[in-house]
Amino acid sequence: MTYQTTPSTYDHIVGDIDSDGVTPTTGSVDFTEALELDNGSKLSPFTIAYNTYGTLNADKSNAILVCHALTGDQHVANRHPLTGKEGWWSMLVGPGKPIDTDRFFVICTNILGSCLGSTGPASINPETGSPYGLSFPVITIGDMVNAQARLIDHLGIDQLFSVMGGSMGGMQVLEWAVRHKDRAFSVVPIATAAWHSSQNIAFHEVGRQAVMADPNWMRGDYLNHGVVPRNGLAVARMAAHITYLSEDALHEKFGRNLQNRSDMTFSFDADFQVESYLRHQGSTFVDRFDANSYLYITRAMDYFDLGAEHGDILAEAFRGTQSRFCIVSFTSDWLYPTRESREIVQALNAVAANVSFVEIDSNAGHDAFLLDEPKFFETMTGFINSCAQQRGLPAA
Amino acid sequence: MTYQTTPSTYDHIVGDIDSDGVTPTTGSVDFTEALELDNGSKLSPFTIAYNTYGTLNADKSNAILVCHALTGDQHVANRHPLTGKEGWWSMLVGPGKPIDTDRFFVICTNILGSCLGSTGPASINPETGSPYGLSFPVITIGDMVNAQARLIDHLGIDQLFSVMGGSMGGMQVLEWAVRHKDRAFSVVPIATAAWHSSQNIAFHEVGRQAVMADPNWMRGDYLNHGVVPRNGLAVARMAAHITYLSEDALHEKFGRNLQNRSDMTFSFDADFQVESYLRHQGSTFVDRFDANSYLYITRAMDYFDLGAEHGDILAEAFRGTQSRFCIVSFTSDWLYPTRESREIVQALNAVAANVSFVEIDSNAGHDAFLLDEPKFFETMTGFINSCAQQRGLPAA
Numbered sequence: 001m002t003y004q005t006t007p008s009t010y011d012h013i014v015g016d017i018d019s020d021g022v023t024p025t026t027g028s029v030d031f032t033e034a035l036e037l038d039n040g041s042k043l044s045p046f047t048i049a050y051n052t053y054g055t056l057n058a059d060k061s062n063a064i065l066v067c068h069a070l071t072g073d074q075h076v077a078n079r080h081p082l083t084g085k086e087g088w089w090s091m092l093v094g095p096g097k098p099i100d101t102d103r104f105f106v107i108c109t110n111i112l113g114s115c116l117g118s119t120g121p122a123s124i125n126p127e128t129g130s131p132y133g134l135s136f137p138v139i140t141i142g143d144m145v146n147a148q149a150r151l152i153d154h155l156g157i158d159q160l161f162s163v164m165g166g167s168m169g170g171m172q173v174l175e176w177a178v179r180h181k182d183r184a185f186s187v188v189p190i191a192t193a194a195w196h197s198s199q200n201i202a203f204h205e206v207g208r209q210a211v212m213a214d215p216n217w218m219r220g221d222y223l224n225h226g227v228v229p230r231n232g233l234a235v236a237r238m239a240a241h242i243t244y245l246s247e248d249a250l251h252e253k254f255g256r257n258l259q260n261r262s263d264m265t266f267s268f269d270a271d272f273q274v275e276s277y278l279r280h281q282g283s284t285f286v287d288r289f290d291a292n293s294y295l296y297i298t299r300a301m302d303y304f305d306l307g308a309e310h311g312d313i314l315a316e317a318f319r320g321t322q323s324r325f326c327i328v329s330f331t332s333d334w335l336y337p338t339r340e341s342r343e344i345v346q347a348l349n350a351v352a353a354n355v356s357f358v359e360i361d362s363n364a365g366h367d368a369f370l371l372d373e374p375k376f377f378e379t380m381t382g383f384i385n386s387c388a389q390q391r392g393l394p395a396a
Numbered sequence: 397m398t399y400q401t402t403p404s405t406y407d408h409i410v411g412d413i414d415s416d417g418v419t420p421t422t423g424s425v426d427f428t429e430a431l432e433l434d435n436g437s438k439l440s441p442f443t444i445a446y447n448t449y450g451t452l453n454a455d456k457s458n459a460i461l462v463c464h465a466l467t468g469d470q471h472v473a474n475r476h477p478l479t480g481k482e483g484w485w486s487m488l489v490g491p492g493k494p495i496d497t498d499r500f501f502v503i504c505t506n507i508l509g510s511c512l513g514s515t516g517p518a519s520i521n522p523e524t525g526s527p528y529g530l531s532f533p534v535i536t537i538g539d540m541v542n543a544q545a546r547l548i549d550h551l552g553i554d555q556l557f558s559v560m561g562g563s564m565g566g567m568q569v570l571e572w573a574v575r576h577k578d579r580a581f582s583v584v585p586i587a588t589a590a591w592h593s594s595q596n597i598a599f600h601e602v603g604r605q606a607v608m609a610d611p612n613w614m615r616g617d618y619l620n621h622g623v624v625p626r627n628g629l630a631v632a633r634m635a636a637h638i639t640y641l642s643e644d645a646l647h648e649k650f651g652r653n654l655q656n657r658s659d660m661t662f663s664f665d666a667d668f669q670v671e672s673y674l675r676h677q678g679s680t681f682v683d684r685f686d687a688n689s690y691l692y693i694t695r696a697m698d699y700f701d702l703g704a705e706h707g708d709i710l711a712e713a714f715r716g717t718q719s720r721f722c723i724v725s726f727t728s729d730w731l732y733p734t735r736e737s738r739e740i741v742q743a744l745n746a747v748a749a750n751v752s753f754v755e756i757d758s759n760a761g762h763d764a765f766l767l768d769e770p771k772f773f774e775t776m777t778g779f780i781n782s783c784a785q786q787r788g789l790p791a792a
Binding site for chain 2: 038039137138196199201202203205208209212213214215232234238239242245247250251253254255256266267270272275278279282295299302305334
């Protein structure tokens, strides 16, 4: 095991972090021992890039692993080196915040398959000296979690105080609870589900087809040709972005308001603010994200089905768990609606697990887990403090 | 006014109709008197292609105009000349059916802007001798309806017994009720809304961007280059198709079922049936539809806002109406949810219009209006018979 990073397209930018937010410790570990993947193959070497915030206590009992969503990354609470934006969970993570970096050692890894320093399809395949592209193995959420576990081993942490995350982050949280049962004192899956619905698979497939339809995708080999499938990836992002918001949120934000004009132009310009907003979402995304990573990560989400390996009985996946669960959903989230959180709760109840469930009233849609939702923050604070007490950690 | 058709890319196929369904009378009228468009310009000449079924009675009081949706056409009740499929409303229109062609003279026009015989962006611009492409004017739902009205004039019909249609067809129905108040004895807007929501604009914008991102689109000039933006249009169709179904319908139809295989392939093949289904929807669509028509018609829908010209007070749009209204929505339609139908009902109530409102319990999503929904058929039969009695037409 060394501390060198396998080169990746986006590597040069990592580390160039403005410290306006919380200053993280950034790191990356290059693992030479192969990772056994769910598809039966082995990946070696692989790198996991990560940020940490706060200080690990002497008995290493105050570590919280935060898991990011599809297009997220390790920059949870610091200004993003590429976009210059606040960390994606800055409201939740920091000194005195619900995930209090004065009390907890917060870790966030860039997931396997992504493009911000961890190994993914844009990384150099050491066997060829070229980017993996489509020769990168199709990975699963379980693979991502097993790779994270290797980092947690590396940090010398036996049991995480908590594993937390929303959306695909929540899927990782659930895999931690199932695959590494004794390694998480508590788990908080937020705005997520135990399996990916056909509607969600369908939206992902549209995004992938948009990327693959772009001639610059070049069957995944675009990096070797010095091009990027910008248009396809932008369309994919636009389609996905709609699913992250509720209809009410879109209506309140944009309604049918026109964009910097007093009347319709009778053209294909972005007459409506919502069009302009979506185009902006699409075009900025391609500057920070690798198109093949988008394909691989959406695929991993589609494959996610926590009960499948347990005879399609979700409760069996959780049997024997000692973790404390806090399941959180949002009323207007139509991507991972509350009923899918309830399925998790019911499965946990069936095996007499320790579970809290909170449905937060919000009209922000799926993205609510990233936004200023005081009731959500209260829930997190309450659950964390209760678990800290049970774990014998100092009170806030 | 002549009976010649302005040539259109898709014209050669119209008329090649298998008579397995109801045999229609097909026609098209070439109007030389200009159509004044909402954008202030004039379109001349323009052609409206149409099918009719049944016989117009002596006093021309039994005509029903059926309005088609975004990608529909005039082949309501006969086998489609391009796809070989049953007419899109064959279950509803025909001898002895709810819209009974033994009693009524049913007319359906291919809308202005479409590509099945009526003038649209694929038609030849007589000024240049080339297809219009993006030189075709941006039209509105109102323009489509005004063009239909010219055909109704041509057929010598003063007042239609009814105007009916779902989705964008319902928008046309509403425009008939507002712009041609004395020309529809009854109107049936189904699964529609009085204005296009920001979420719906957003989905359309994704589709348009997908088309425009296809290099074969060539800024709308693809017909002059002998190519078709197949990939972009297929992605647009895939994205739209998801919105036509409910999550429940997708789940019941596909769940997470695999496509002709027993296990996941760990690849980007269409592992899941829902992926295979969507790809099929995308690829078959491009064989029957013009990409620029898709842009123009989605734009017309985005611009649709019935109250906008009446001080944003929808009721004012309907003031003075004598038509009998039957508003129909479906419980699982999230594209045009019931609350948007209720807005229409409330506006009609505010001006003491004659209105029935029926919400049909269905889990089929927006597409329910095209499917076998017995309660919907009963509603249609009941409303039509009641109106027929009021109009003094023979009973069934």
